[in-house]
Amino acid sequence: MLSLLKKLTAMATPAPAPTQPVAPVASKVDPYALGLYDAKLSGWFNQETNELFKGFEVSAQDTLLDVGCGDGGNVHFCGMRGAKIIIADIDAAKVDATRQRLSDTPAREVECHVTDCNPLPIADATATRVVSTEVIEHVDDPAQFLAELVRVGKSGALYLLSVPHPSSENLQKDIAAAEYFQKPHHIRILSEEQFKTLVSDAGLEIISHSQYGFYWSMWMLLFWEAKVDLSNPDHPLLNHWAETWQALMASPRGAQIKQALDAVVAKSQVIIARKP
Template sequence: MFKRFFGIKKSKAVVPEAHATVTVPPAVAIDSFHVGLRDALESGWYLHESSELYRGFVISAEDVVLDIGCGDGGNSLFCANHGAHVIVADIDAAKVESTMQRLAETPARMVQGIVGDANPLTLADGTASKVVCMEVLEHVDDTAQFLSELVRVGKSGAHYLLSVPDPVQETLQKGVAPPWYFEKPNHIRIIQRDEFEKMVTDAGLVIERHEYFGFYWSVWWLFFWICKVDLSNASHPLLDNWAKTWETLMDTREGEQVRLALNNFMPKSQVIIARKP
């Protein structure tokens, strides 16, 4: 009955030929952090050929660079490799020590280390020609006092590279991240975009650019919290598939257009380049 209904007759049934067996290659491992670095390069970070730590923020051998909240020293390393005098500062003595060791074999003119909370900085007025302060202000009790110290130690005409987490993704993280992520000494405030600009101008700096980057990381961190893996070995199908998806996007013809639109919509961070008059 069913064969008659669908117009199928036994005498005319065709048996398909067996296909040759296809060997599926094993999945290629993907590194979330490698993809993140590629994304950062596309956003204008670590441009070695033009000596730009971030597009428009040129580092030269004549510079004295203060990297406040140096962390693992990635930004300091870039500056040191371009011959600058680099001052690394962090509240964590171990990070200062490890960063100084990391910079020991670079062509940096000089490497100094400061351990402390930058209140105050043990530097003379007008020391630095470049000040780098990445993802620090969200940890600080008194942002006005902190920024006033950064301005004090900058030379007249010094340039500042400042970044903080963007409020849209930070608000999303609040619903997923463990409570300690938003407790001292971690993130104790969410800084709105206009609030960030006001902090900088109230400190006496002139804003030259305010930009956004890192949608990839906004989503990655949301996934990271639910994967329950260690950050030092952050491999999980969800994280790996997200990294692969983002890499595939960047490989497409219109990928950059989409990447920029998403960066503006929900960036991981907002970055300001400012100048001391």
């Protein structure tokens, strides 16, 4: 089951864009396009370096597995690099939608699995790249889940893993809809140390641990108050926030201020790790 941020990011992922992030300009700010621009500033979707996230390069020689693929925003980028793509999700409709989304990419092969990932129907030492973003907070047994991810990775495989950051989750505790923190949604909040320990205990070597997403943290906080639908989040609170963030990003020190705010309240924490 996807977290709200993962759904928003997937909705925002467009066709290939210029290699350098360009702030959206429109009479009314599209919050999803702005969120994608913000994500690119944080290191996502770098077409010039072929990095899905900073430090996680994908090439045509890779076999990339995305567990909890959702709507396919991440694997679409990787498919455009020509990699073999393996997708796995518990939601059959998401798997089918992602399969269709990958049909316009030069991915050398696409393999699809509808599964609860316990276990993954994939052979040992299959993938050179493993992606699982905003999934671990949903699963009943994170250690078992990560053990499966490690099992299917080749020696030397890179892992891109993310979970919500506690600064944002704790901010929303008394504001979000009750079901947001109930199964099958977010059933746990992982501190930075807990996240790193889970990954290390699974046998992976952590390369980097970062955080980003102040924009989405505040947007979500206002989203709960606005009580609008995700498909049409039209509300003064959300519109004004998007306009403010776009103006900030266009200011001379916008990127510096974003970095400072991301360090205080982040939507997600991201680990890049390697299988020995």
